[in-house]
Amino acid sequence: MTDPEDTTPETPPLHATAIDLKDTAGRRGSDRVMPILLAAAAIISAGLVAFVVFFVADKAWPTFVAEGHKFITHGGWDQQVEGGLSGAATIFFGAKPLILGTLYTTAGAVLVSLVLGLGCAIYIAELAPAWIRRPLESVVQLLAGIPSVVFGLVGLAVVVPFIGNVILPANAADVVSDIPLEGASMLAGILVLSFMIMPFFVTVATDSLRAIPRSYVDGGLALGMTRWRTITRIQLPSAAPGLVAGLTLAAARGIGEAIALSMVAGAIAYVPNMNAGPLYFLLMPVRTMASAIVEIGGEAMNIPQVGSALFALAFLLLMISVVLSVIARWAFTMFNRRMGVVGGRRV
Amino acid sequence: MSDMSIKGRPHPASVIGTGFTWVSAAAVAAVCFFIIGYLIYQGWGAINWTFLTTDPQASLMAEQAGGIRVPIVGTAVLVLGSILVALPLAIGAAIYLSEYMADDSWFTRSVRLGLEVLASVPSVVFGVFGLSVFTLAIFQDLSSGGAQGADTAFGRSFIVASIVMGIHILPFIIKVAEEAIRSVPASLRQGALALGMTKWRTIRRVVLPSAAPGIVTAAVLGMGLAAGDTAIVWLTLGGSINMAVDNWWNPSQWVEVLRGTGSTLTTYVYFNSPAGEGNAPGMAFGAALVLILLVLVFNVVAVYVGRRAAKAGKR
DSSP states (O other): OOOHHHHSOSSOOGGGHHHHHHHHHHHHHHHHHHHHHHHHHHHHHHHHHHHHHHHHHHHHHHHHHHHTTHHHHOOOHHHHHHHHHTTOSSOOOOOHHHHHHHHHHHHHHHHHHHHHHHHHHHIIIIISOHHHHHHHHHHHHHHHHSOHHHHHHHIIIIIHHHIIIIISOTTHHHHOOSSOOOSSSHHHHHHHHHHHHHHHHHHHHHHHHHHSOHHHHHHHHHTTOOHHHHIIIIIHHHHHHHHHHHHHHHHHHHHHOOHHHHHHSBOOOOOOOSTTOHHHHHHSOBOOHHHHHHHHHHHHTTSHHHHHHHHHHHHHHHHHHHHHHHHHHHHHHHHHHHTTOOSSOOO | OTTOOTTSOOOHHHHHHHHHHHHHHHHHHHHHHHHHHHHHHHHGGGOSHHHHHSOBOOOSSGGGSBOSHHHHHHHHHHHHHHHHHHHHHHHHHHHIIIIIOOTTSHHHHHHHHHHHHHHHSOHHHHHHHHHHHTTSGGGGGGOOOOOTTOSSOOOOSHHHHHHHHHHHHHHHHHHHHHHHHHTSOHHHHHHHHHTTOOHHHHIIIIIHHHHHHHHHHHHHHHHHHHHHOOHHHHHHTOSOSSOSSTTTTSGGGHHHHHHSOOOOHHHHHHHHSTTSSSOOHHHHHHHHHHHHHHHHHHHHHHHHHHHHHHHHHHO
């Protein structure tokens, strides 16, 4: 507050009435105008999402009207898009393989990041000494900052060849004959995606574990519980809503991931099946909704039918994201209530 | 109490559990280091002065594929453009949320819900959304390159990509900026108000200067997000590797550059990865290394500014 203006008393000296009146008027003006401008900024920012939802729904409408439930219960996406791009008169779109591909990949990645991420979060929040904890937290932050295209590139150069050469059985072509199996597979997608979404879960989980009052743990220790038992029996159950919120946010990330999965997960709209056992199930290629959009989105937008089908995918993605973010919000509220914060914000 | 170790030896469950947390933490760190190490290993050889300062060429031969000057410039333009779009709105919304709104009104709740949902919208959805909005004929001036006399606009340009990316990073910036404004001690506000300053004057002269480092952190984090996103850029800036204008460095062409297509480091990596059309993995790794260094710089700056702000707050 070095500005001399700020320390000027508000009561004006009598001899300078004209200037001070103008000054006061200006201040009153800005005090009247600014809240309106700021409110406009807040309303525009929050209202944008309504515009996005409306616009996407409007564009997706023709597909949903023409196809109804068949859009999500029928397959054949790749051939249909090819037909659409080459100008077939009537095309029908079935996105079942894309939807299942998205759900399987995300579920797998969420599972992996739940197991590994929870271990990592417990270590950071409870067990690590300070000299490991701080760098480790930076590493998690850094992992969150790595662009998805870099995950895709490294996955393509390392994970995909590894699966193709080491995990894929040599006689795979005899066992599964209807689709060529390569390293680019659902398994590669799950592995890459889990490390992409894990940092978001770890961050939220660490915060939730830390937010639990120390007295809970002390109580457990005083009763003779081991440190590990206080973690599994007291801290994890208390932090459960926070963990759910973190997991939901991670799942939302996974559902919307396009680039990395289009690079490593096979990019074939195929419904994986268990006919040849769980290993082959994981080794089958998938194409997710988000990657289908980014792969053909550029050129295909000019063809109304294909464009509308892509918007139908975008609408499904949007709805899943909205539901997940509402669940996350609800879980956060539950957690805060449990931690004794109501209506306010936890710091 | 059944698992108390009477002999003073740690209980097996504790050992296994603790070991598991240790292993998973090590695994996460190892993957992170592996990714960066692998990028350095594969990309370092590609990086030299020529690579950084020549334009990309569409060629299947790695020796003729040129460098990444255009993608570097493209990333810079896009990052600056999107922050220009997002920051004014974000600061305004953050001030309103933290200074003017009651915490439990229905209005506050719906604005917050809207922002949370906006933050959860996948970037690829923003991509198709943006492409469709900006191909509407009324936005013809924002992008060049469409067919003559068409009733739609081309819909892909730096301007379009900046606007769409700005919307994408908006909720993240608001969140961090709001946090920064809220962490300004109430005593500062009370002091200013007691001296007779109006509310807005208090915000402008007292609250915002104190929150400035936090707001800078928010902006830098948003810039990092913009630099790392691929889907929006791929859809709304076009899948090319060069600028639409050949002599893009000439200031007289800059308006055309902004209205034209281009590439950024992320789309360059995507294009040249084995999954893309260019298929020059060496180049892709070189560009990916540059990209990750850039993201690292953004992270470090954000953390550094944040720490300084925290220290200043303690004083």
